[in-house]
Amino acid sequence: MNIELEALEQNRTWIITDLPLGKDAIDCKYVYKTKFKSDGSVERLKQSRADYSLFTKLDGTAFIALLVHVDDIIVAGNCSTTITALKSFLNSQFKIKDLGPLCYFLGLEVARSSKGIHICQRKYALDILADSRTLGSKPTKLPINQNFKLSKDSGDPISDPSSYRRLIGRLLYLTLTRPDLCYVVQLLSQFMDNPRTEHSVIVHKVLRYIKAAPGQGILLPSTSQLQLKAYCDSYWVSCPDTRRSTTG
Structure with missing residues (x-):
């Protein structure tokens, strides 16, 4: 861009002058x-x-x-x-x-070994636990029970919806290296406009699940070609609010 501008100036394409009184400059773009x-x-x-x-x-x-x-x-x-x-x-x-070599970038931790490249968000996960005061909580093996359903009217409205929304936003970013959290976090994000007590209970269960293995992430192996495979089960008419299907 500087080279183009220098060429225009050398060719005297324009003459710099003061803007007449009462006149507005016309915008331009490249x-x-x-x-x-x-x-x-x-x-x-x-x-x-x-x-x-x-x-x-x-x-x-x-x-x-x-x-x-x-x-x-x-x-x-x-x-x-x-x-x-x-x-x-x-x-x-x-x-x-x-x-x-890349080691840390926007909360992503990168470690290399003979087995491949491991990407996780351990520090970011621990920061979430510390800010939510759940570092001392008892870990759990599952983020949500199987076939458990939530609706927009589950429980009473919580007193501070903004804290719920901030926490869900941070958990959404954590799913970059934690695909095991994608389903439950996406489910909980549906109730950000009016979170209820039962939604908050499940969020804290997710935090206890993260506490069990905060350094869990994704391994990109060096000895085999990377193949991404995804599986899901469809639960037809399973949403109690919209009667639409969801996947898990």
């Missing part, structure tokens, strides 16, 4: 287009449509991914030479600080 090579392939780092903060590049067999969050960047790829070249380019443009 429109960027994707550049292509002669063979039709994309010339540059490609933005993901699923996540606009994720950029990927494929050059032959070399693949590289770049994830941006404010001023933090994660770089991953299968070619160390390509990664080194990218970091050198970023440093020449933005003066970045290389923190080395």
Whole structure:
């Protein structure tokens, strides 16, 4: 962008002057287009449509991914030479600080071993337990009993709905590395507009379940190809409020 602006100034495309009295400036914007090579392939780092903060590049067999969050960047790829070249380019443009192999990022803890890469949110989970004053609670083996149903009228309204909403929001983020919590947390999130005492009871049971293994996470094995498999059971007309089906 700076190169484009310098070219416009050298060609005397405009003359800077004061705005006349009583006149308003007209907004302008820059429109960027994707550049292509002669063979039709994309010339540059490609933005993901699923996540606009994720950029990927494929050059032959070399693949590289770049994830941006404010001023933090994660770089991953299968070619160390390509990664080194990218970091050198970023440093020449933005003066970045290389923190080395990824260990901690936005509450995600990354550990490497011969078995693979383990991702968890242990500290984040313990912070939730500490803030909710459940560190000393007795652990439980299940976050919710099988076939247990909740409705919008389960119990009396709680005195502080905001605390329930904050807790559910934090638990939703914890499901990034805890797929075993997805069902119950999604179920409890349906009652954030008017949480009841029974909903609060189940939330605290979820916290006791987290207490049993706060460091539980996801292992990405190094000796086998990663295959993501998901299973669910449909409970037809199981929601007592909408009579719709839910999955567990």
